[in-house]
Amino acid sequence: MSAVRVLVTGATGQDGSYLVEQLLAEGAEIHALVRPDEQPGAGAHPLPGGVHQHEGDLRDGPALEALVAAVEPTEIYNLGGLSSVALSWQEPALTAQISGLAVGHLLAAAHDLQERSGRPVAFVQASSAEIFAGTSRIPQDETTPLHPLSPYGAAKAYAHHLVGVYRAQGLRACSCVLYNHESPRRPETFVTRKITAGVARIARGRQDELAMGNLDARRDWGWAPDYVQAMVLAARAGQGRDYVIATGVSHSVRDFVEAAFRAAGIDDWERHVTLDPRFVRPSDAPELVGDATRARQLLGWQSAVGFDEVVARMVQHDLALVDAEG
Template identity: 80%
Template structure:
């Protein structure tokens, strides 16, 4: 029996898949929450055989509490929830439930487990820079006031506050405020993967245009496995704290598009990109860039992959997928 037993939600997403790989490499016993449909039909990122799967739903708090009580984890990583900012406008109530209220159930369950067993259980919440919203402070750090602009950001802000509430009650609970982070495992429903897939398809002559919304929004983009590593470091530090996890460098969506087309070998990218108001969000934070000084000093964390390399890795992956699909 492993000395470390982790319970992970959101296990089949981009971050969850990288987290599980890291935990298994460290000989951690890994338990994950999966929805019934994922259990029956498989998932985007198939789970390794040694992972213990538990069917449940973030929208059903009693199921979450019962699972934590039964599994008795030493670490809880909450990466689950509705992860699309755009979709949160269409499903605001569901977003509040699975990205906000569910965190309260998990924290309560963690507290109750500690009370029952007499041992510390370390909890990590995957928070988001969207909690800062239309902030006047650039860059943002752990002291920046929360001013979310979207249902997604509001749900994450509620969850972020809950972490502080339960930490004050003795739970080793940390919130990792993750800025935008990408990899080839990012679903193509996200704008970054839409860009890299589009650039790859245009490079191979399979389409001619890429329709975009706001090219001027600026974000702080990092490498997803780096951000997962930060969450594990936070879970295992002696003191629970909140951490901004970011590179400290911002780029515009236009920069991302330019880098993607360059990586795909398309120089005249502007003639292929059109603006479509259908893809513009109702409200978008103008610039989110993080100050990760605390994570760097306390955890010894630092990002390892530069912006251009992140984009290039995603484009190479998408080009390879297209080439492999050719007869």
């Protein structure tokens, strides 16, 4: 039996797929919660062989608690939930249920397991910079007051507070406040992948224009595998804490668009971009940029892949996809 037994929710998403690959390479025993109706594609990545799959739903709290009790993991990574701010405006109650209430069930089960087994259980909550969306403090760190501006941010804020509540009860619980982090595994429902896929199609003559919303919003963008590494380091730090995981550098959506076209060899990008009010969120944080000093000092973590390289890797991947389609 492996010394490290891991339970992962959201294992088929961008972060979950990278996390599973990293932990498998380390020899961990991995258990993944998967939806019964989940199909590869549309942002869901197939799980590699060797992963123990458990069908379930984040809306079923008692089943989540029973799964933790049955698996008896040493580490729990909660990466599951509705990950779209825009979708959360359409489904606010569902967002609260699976990105907020589900976390309470998982934390309670982890605490019960720790009390029953007498061994520490590490819990990592994938939080979001959206919990700070309304703050005027730039950059944000672990002491920044929470001020969400969307149902998604509010659900994440509730979960973030719950982590602190259970940490005070002795659980080794960490909330990793992840700033925007991207990769080719993002689905096109995310603006970054929409941009790189659209640019690739424009570069190959398959698409005429890229319709965008707010180009002025500024975000702190990093490379997803770097952020997954931070979560593993947090789980194994020996003490539960909150960590801001970020690059410390912000760029506008306009910067991202320009970098994507540049990576595809197109300089006059403005003529390919149109503004469409349908893609403007009801409330959008003007600038989110994180201060990851605590993660650097206590975990030895830092972002390794810079902004231009993140964008270029995504564009090259999408160009290859378009070319493969013939």
